[in-house]
Amino acid sequence: MSAELIVSHLRKQFAVGRPAVDDVSFRVAAGEIVVLLGPSGCGKTTTLRCIAGLEQPTAGTISIGGDEVAAPERGVHVPPRLRNIGMVFQSYAVWPHMTVRQNVNYPLRHRKVPRDEAERKVDRVLELVGLSEYAERPVTQLSGGQMQRVALARALVYEPRILLLDEPLSNLDAKLRLRLRDELRRIIKEAKVTALYVTHDQAEAVVLGDRIGVMENGKLMQMSAPVELYNKPENLFVANFTGVSNLIKGEISAPGAVRLSTGETLRITAPRGKTGDAVLVAIRPENIQLRPNGEGADTNSFPARVIEGHFHGTQTTYALETLGHRIEAIELGTVPRFSAHDTIRVVIPPDHSWVFPQ
Template sequence: MSAELRIAHLRKVFATGKPAVDDVSFTIAAGEIVVLLGPSGCGKTTTLRCVAGLEHPTDGEISLAGEPISAPARGILMPPRLRNIGMVFQSYAVWPHMTVRENVAYPLKSRGLSRADQDRRIADALALVDLGGYADRPVTQLSGGQMQRVALARSMVYEPRLLLLDEPLSNLDAQLRLRLRDDLRRIVKKAGLTALYVTHDQTEAVVLGDRIGVMRDGKLLQMASPEEVYNRPADLFVAAFTGASNFIPGQVTARDGEFGAVRTADGATLRAWMPQGVVPGANVQVAVRPENIRFTEAAGSENRVTAKVTAQRYLGMQTSYDLSVFGATIEGIEVGTAVRYPVGSEVTVALPPESCWAYAASADDARAMTPH
């Protein structure tokens, strides 16, 4: 039953001001899970609510299984109840005046199913989310995680064509969030549903999504597999948002294919991957994840330099060092419980070129990108 979702040139403008969603286009294949990732106010929830039919798009077209469901230009706007979509809300939105069973049964009531058919589907849905024994409990007696699973069962019981999830884990405590995160993917995949998932949590996005779409200021910046988003971020913002918190300013001196040379402030040369459009002479910021900096690399590896340790933070399972190198201060992380380099000492580090990404940008851009 799951269907392909196609969004083309979606725009949504509230009252006056900047558009909340600005020319967003993507397609989710049947059975695929796509996660929209971005900071609050980036337009990801608005996009989701447009797909649900709870918001009316200003422009663009949304179609499900080839059939347009929102197309303002053509006057098409299917009400949510006819879209046959499932949705899990951030606040769970389980109805407190009903039992677990009544909550899950509610969507079936308007679908003209036989009594036996309804019962079977309710039992299946509750079994799928591991709530088989809770059918007759009032939902107010459940824990947050259980309520969220009731919401999930309710949204899947009628085999919707598409499942929408709006930050479904953000109201749970950290431990429960981890467990439910893994459960969610398993359950959705088992039901074979097409799913659109919205979150601001990178780890959640990586674990859950077949593909991740990173949004900012209403625009979709990159949509790709988690590995690609993490290893080949489309721009400085995507790199920063996914955790590349080191920025080394420099100027491109040469380019060969996907890689090139960058001269940094201290005159050294750094070999880095470059997206298209970065040409020799351009001012760039080279983004590096702290986890990708290698300590005491054997001679012969590229971008191998000596750095000075200026600060040290012991975190138990790992140690974070501030390193003065390439005319900048960057953070490097070494995994392990031992602290090996005291402040003031010199250490040899290597920055693998495939983990150094040079983006055309000014220093201010880079600073603005850094979360926290």
């Protein structure tokens, strides 16, 4: 039953201020899980609510499984109840005056499903989310995690074309969140439903999404598979948002080379821009290699001084002074190798450093 979702040039303007969603276009293939990731207020929830039909977009089109459900320029607005989609809310939104079964059965009541078939469907979906034994309980007796499973079951029971999830885990405590996160992907994949998932939690996005779309200020900055997002950020915002903390100023001196203000030259594989451009070189702290002083000199190997080290148990973060900048590096392992004031060498990997215009 899963369907393809196409959003094109979506715009949503509330009464005041800049648009909440600004020219957003993307496509979710049938059966795919796409995560919209971004800081709060970036427009990801508004995008989701436009797809649900709970908000009316200002411009653009949304189509689900080939049916156009929103196209304000042509006056098309299919109400949510006719879109045949499922939605899981941040606050669970399970109805406290009903039992688990009544909650899950509710959507079937409005779809004229014969009683015995409805019963079968409810049983099957409760089993899928692991709540079979709780069917007759009032939902108010459930824990937060169980309530969210009820909400999920309710959204899946009528085999919707698309499942929308609005920060479904953010009201749960940390431990439960981790467990439900892994399970959520299994359930969604098992239900074979197209899913659009909104969150501000990177770890959640990486584990859950087939692809991740990063949003900022109402704009979609990049949408790609998690590995690509972390290894080929398309712009400085995505790089920063995914954890790049080191930025070094320089100027492209030749293809594949950036000259720094201190005189050294960094080799970069596949650089952007042309010779003479002022640029920022972005480097992930995890990708910087640390060597004891005097060990063999490869490409991009520079002397550095340890300012301080912070031991985190399974890893150690170092603040280093090198190339005229203060740089952060992380090394895995339970034994810190260096201490403050040590002079060491750092290797900046040419394959995992990115150049962005300054």
